[in-house]
Amino acid sequence: MKATTASLAPVTIQNFRVMTSPEKTRVVLDLDRHTKVIERRANNPSRVMIALSNASMSQSARAKATNGSVPSPFTVTQTTHAVALSLPMTAFRTYKQFTLSNPPRLVVDITPPIQQRVTPAPETQDLLPLPTAPAIQPAAPPTKGYKTIVIDPGHGGKDPGARGLRHTEEKDITLKVGLKLRDLLSKQPGVRVLMTRDHDAFVELEERAKFANSHEADLFVSIHVNSHPSRSVKGIEIYHFGEAKDQRALEVAARENGTPLSSTGVGWEYLVADLLTTKKFEASLELAWTAKEALVAHMNGHYAVNDHGVKTAPFYVLRFTSMPSILAEIAYISNPAEEDLLRKPAFVRDVAESLFQGVKSFLANNKSTIR
Numbered sequence: 001m002k003a004t005t006a007s008l009a010p011v012t013i014q015n016f017r018v019m020t021s022p023e024k025t026r027v028v029l030d031l032d033r034h035t036k037v038i039e040r041r042a043n044n045p046s047r048v049m050i051a052l053s054n055a056s057m058s059q060s061a062r063a064k065a066t067n068g069s070v071p072s073p074f075t076v077t078q079t080t081h082a083v084a085l086s087l088p089m090t091a092f093r094t095y096k097q098f099t100l101s102n103p104p105r106l107v108v109d110i111t112p113p114i115q116q117r118v119t120p121a122p123e124t125q126d127l128l129p130l131p132t133a134p135a136i137q138p139a140a141p142p143t144k145g146y147k148t149i150v151i152d153p154g155h156g157g158k159d160p161g162a163r164g165l166r167h168t169e170e171k172d173i174t175l176k177v178g179l180k181l182r183d184l185l186s187k188q189p190g191v192r193v194l195m196t197r198d199h200d201a202f203v204e205l206e207e208r209a210k211f212a213n214s215h216e217a218d219l220f221v222s223i224h225v226n227s228h229p230s231r232s233v234k235g236i237e238i239y240h241f242g243e244a245k246d247q248r249a250l251e252v253a254a255r256e257n258g259t260p261l262s263s264t265g266v267g268w269e270y271l272v273a274d275l276l277t278t279k280k281f282e283a284s285l286e287l288a289w290t291a292k293e294a295l296v297a298h299m300n301g302h303y304a305v306n307d308h309g310v311k312t313a314p315f316y317v318l319r320f321t322s323m324p325s326i327l328a329e330i331a332y333i334s335n336p337a338e339e340d341l342l343r344k345p346a347f348v349r350d351v352a353e354s355l356f357q358g359v360k361s362f363l364a365n366n367k368s369t370i371r
Helices: 002-008 059-066 170-186 205-214 247-257 268-276 281-299 336-342 345-365
Strands: 011-020 025-031 037-042 047-053 055-057 075-078 081-087 094-100 105-111 147-152 192-195 217-225 237-239 306-315 325-331
Touching: 011 059, 037 094, 037 237, 047 105, 055 059, 055 075, 055 081, 081 192, 147 170, 147 205, 170 192, 170 217, 170 345, 217 345, 237 281, 281 306, 281 325, 281 345, 325 336, 325 345, 336 345
Parallel strands: 011 055, 147 192, 147 217, 217 325, 237 306
Antiparallel strands: 011 025, 025 105, 037 047, 047 081, 075 081, 094 105, 237 325
16 A cells, blocks of 8 residues: 555656757756656647656756756746656757666757757766756747637537537537638638638547647637536536536536546546646636627627636647637527527627637737737
């Protein structure tokens, strides 16, 4: 039992050590024991993520991670469940990572781009943190606005999604709203709008996320219709990625993910995605709030809108997209009155226009090309 308990405790990163030479930069992480290393490439910006699962930094290691001891282009990120090194793809020519034993260590080597030269560190008997500013100074990437937007109409094809009493299917409603939202956004100058599906087709959740990532999307808007065991429940709610704060949010995520409630949001396969969401969290939260406020403001004049607010839940498409992402539950198809509204073209149009106003407001606040 003691061994099992110890194995569940987070691995501790006790120290960072750095060595530089004209040929390479080496970062060594001293560990109290070995753990799983996960490596993945990510987009927007393009980078390599090398993550240690079930790990945390010691107080001294955390200090080094934030005081400049870890050299550029390495960025160290601590999340709830892991620690990761991030490397911009533009900042190195080659890289490799490997582990050593006695004592346990993770070693990451990079060779700088040909045009860059690294000043060697003074010779020492051990690898020491750099005492001064980082030697490698890659050019800062140009500022990129929010120009590519992916719209994700939920479900489709063999997956109808939620159904109403009148046999209205979620997949049909989400596609209608998505197409109208696409038409509105496409009229804006400098904006490219893509859709994960533009007809009644089944698309795996994994493929939806891959589509957005591969096209280096700047925003991801997933459209869904809600359902509830109680037919009296109605209204709207907007989600961004995070831990479910209540049982109902977890149930919604499980239904949209198509996974059992007991395993929704569980598993090491989500680890790297957790790291990728660290930097997009604030933007996703802002997008969720502007979309929700626009829906309430623009719909309330014509409909009695129940505002269920902005929530977090471990939706697959929000977890595995590397850009700011939201999931909009635009109404409850299980509520007879709202099912009737969902069948009306005017309501579908009003929902699309409200989401458009929310996205437009977000882009304006973030100095997008939309004016």
